[in-house]
Amino acid sequence: MVDEGTRKTLSSIPLLKTKAGPRDKELWPTRLKEEYQALIKYVQNNKEADNDWFRLESDKTGTKWFGKCWYVHNLLKYEFDLEFDIPVTYPTTAPELALPSLDGKTAKMYRGGKICLTDHFKPLWARNVPKFGIAHAMALGLGPWLAVEVPELIERGVVKYQEKSDEAK
Amino acid sequence: MANVEELKKKISELEAKLAAAQGNSGPVRQKIDVMSSEVVDSNPYSRLMALKRMGIVDNYEKIRELSVAIVGVGGVGSVTAEMLTRCGIGKLILFDYDKVELANMNRLFFQPHQAGLSKVDAAAGTLQSINPDVAIDAYNYNITTVDNFQKFCDTISTGSLTGGPVDLVLSCVDNFEARMAINTACNELNQRWFESGVSENAVSGHIQFIIPGETACFACAPPLVVASKIDEKTLKKEGVCAASLPTTMGIVAGFLVQNTLKYLLNFGNVSHYLGYSALTDFFPTMSLKPNPQCDDSYCRRRQTEFKAKPVVELATEVKEDDTPIHADNEWGISLVDENSPEEETSNLKLAEGVEVAYSIPVDNNTPETSSGGAVAASELSLEELMQQMKSM
Ligand SMILES: [Zn+2]
Numbered sequence: 001m002v003d004e005g006t007r008k009t010l011s012s013i014p015l016l017k018t019k020a021g022p023r024d025k026e027l028w029p030t031r032l033k034e035e036y037q038a039l040i041k042y043v044q045n046n047k048e049a050d051n052d053w054f055r056l057e058s059d060k061t062g063t064k065w066f067g068k069c070w071y072v073h074n075l076l077k078y079e080f081d082l083e084f085d086i087p088v089t090y091p092t093t094a095p096e097l098a099l100p101s102l103d104g105k106t107a108k109m110y111r112g113g114k115i116c117l118t119d120h121f122k123p124l125w126a127r128n129v130p131k132f133g134i135a136h137a138m139a140l141g142l143g144p145w146l147a148v149e150v151p152e153l154i155e156r157g158v159v160k161y162q163e164k165s166d167e168a169k
Numbered sequence: 170m171a172n173v174e175e176l177k178k179k180i181s182e183l184e185a186k187l188a189a190a191q192g193n194s195g196p197v198r199q200k201i202d203v204m205s206s207e208v209v210d211s212n213p214y215s216r217l218m219a220l221k222r223m224g225i226v227d228n229y230e231k232i233r234e235l236s237v238a239i240v241g242v243g244g245v246g247s248v249t250a251e252m253l254t255r256c257g258i259g260k261l262i263l264f265d266y267d268k269v270e271l272a273n274m275n276r277l278f279f280q281p282h283q284a285g286l287s288k289v290d291a292a293a294g295t296l297q298s299i300n301p302d303v304a305i306d307a308y309n310y311n312i313t314t315v316d317n318f319q320k321f322c323d324t325i326s327t328g329s330l331t332g333g334p335v336d337l338v339l340s341c342v343d344n345f346e347a348r349m350a351i352n353t354a355c356n357e358l359n360q361r362w363f364e365s366g367v368s369e370n371a372v373s374g375h376i377q378f379i380i381p382g383e384t385a386c387f388a389c390a391p392p393l394v395v396a397s398k399i400d401e402k403t404l405k406k407e408g409v410c411a412a413s414l415p416t417t418m419g420i421v422a423g424f425l426v427q428n429t430l431k432y433l434l435n436f437g438n439v440s441h442y443l444g445y446s447a448l449t450d451f452f453p454t455m456s457l458k459p460n461p462q463c464d465d466s467y468c469r470r471r472q473t474e475f476k477a478k479p480v481v482e483l484a485t486e487v488k489e490d491d492t493p494i495h496a497d498n499e500w501g502i503s504l505v506d507e508n509s510p511e512e513e514t515s516n517l518k519l520a521e522g523v524e525v526a527y528s529i530p531v532d533n534n535t536p537e538t539s540s541g542g543a544v545a546a547s548e549l550s551l552e553e554l555m556q557q558m559k560s561m
């Protein structure tokens with residue numbers, strides 16, 4: 001089951017309307033606008049809930065995305081680079097979110113640092129095509145992944161705290 | 170213009186050659202012009218050509234004119250490539266973007282000294298030394314990105330020995346995204362292909378023959394799984410993504426190549442779907458008709474084209490009646506599901522022991538979530554939205 005918290009978070013992210021992938025020259029820009037609107041709302045929600053945890057941006061084509069996500073554990077902030085491509089079959093298939101710096105450090109990853117999703121993710125995504133977008137993939141995929149894996153990585157000593165001056169505010 | 174990417178490619182090619190040379194101080198297999206059935210100790214084709222003498226295959230030498238593309242050169246794809254190479258296939262086109270790792274050594278084919286090489290270059294080196302008669306092209310990229318997808322489509326539609334479409338595409342990838350990308354390409358190009366897979370718990374697998382418009386495509390139904398008789402809820406997935414066994418992968422590769430040979434050389438019956446459950450040694454088979462409401466518009470177009478074909482042709486090609494179809498196990502039964510909405514009713518009839526991995530509601534107006542509302546058309550331009558996101 002998807003836990004109550006995730007369900008609530010998901011339900012406050014606007015749904016998308018346009019079913020178009022990056023090969024659809026005409027409709028992709030419309031879809032991309034919806035992606036940005038949903039992401040902006042999601043980040044606003046997070047800030048309001050004092051749970052700001054990622055930033056994302058894309059190239060002009062909207063097919064390459066990159067940014068940062070972070071997780072606070074024992075009052076220390078651990079930050080990771082995040083990247084992914086929008087596959088040609090999007091939004092039928094979800095983007096494969098990757099944290100390259102953690103590649104090879106945990107078994108809950110595929111090659112290239114792609115995170116291993118729970119069994120709930122795919123059915124839920126498939127039932128919500130084309131309404132789910134990148135923001136939903138973040139909330140349903142990466143959020144829960146970080147919450148489970150990062151404390152474990154810290155405990156094993158694989159991930160260490162690094163002093164950083166820049167706070168994302 | 171020698172950019173870094175090209176130099177890197179050159180280096181990995183040279184590394185592959187060096188590795189091949191180091192492991193290769195013994196005899197070298199020379200090229201052979203014509204396949205012969207002569208039984209001498211230097212003829213690698215005599216036992217294959219014996220299939221002709223025994224009346225199993227009409228014209229085995231035809232294999233030298235045929236081209237096969239293999240997408241994914243991992244546990245299943247590498248073994249598939251080796252089998253086809255040893256069978257003397259005319260041309261192989263390999264796609265993968267991964268590197269050989271020591272962590273792959275629980276599988277067949279690759280060897281520790283190849284760690285760090287791209288899988289396609291390492292495989293091409295080994296395969297070429299096993300059989301220099303096979304033409305091998307290797308492409309080291311991810312087919313699911315926009316640019317690479319177009320290159321992939323161009324390659325399979327012009328990659329045969331005569332510059333036309335390849336005779337068959339074999340999917341040996343390990344993820345849903347790549348399978349869907351291959352499905353999209355093959356529906357658009359009207360290209361026949363085999364899908365193959367091994368479950369993440371390593372104890373089941375399957376192959377599926379997809380003839381666009383004629384048999385179900387990969388998007389016609391949710392992914393099919395062979396029932397493992399393990400209660401999924403007791404399956405421990407904490408701490409690992411996937412398990413793998415060389416046995417299951419080898420068996421699936423064997424099924425895949427066996428059916429490939431039957432199709433290419435026109436002997437026996439080609440299975441449209443063949444499943445494998447390792448725990449019970451159970452092998453369900455079935456035929457699957459395409460879904461008239463398939464999400465892929467090219468699949469629907471191919472279905473219309475197929476229906477318009479003369480009936481005579483149909484009668485010789487399809488043998489639906491031979492397959493075990495169980496009306497009591499239609500779409501929607503025994504689903505692993507959370508608060509399942511209405512099930513879709515379609516003509517999907519699965520053999521006993523095969524299930525859909527999950528269901529998809531018919532009615533798209535019953536969203537999982539809605540209190541956030543839908544996005545309203547924004548006054549802002551895309552550039553403005555990008556800027557707004559950036560400045561948050
Ligand atoms: Zn279809």
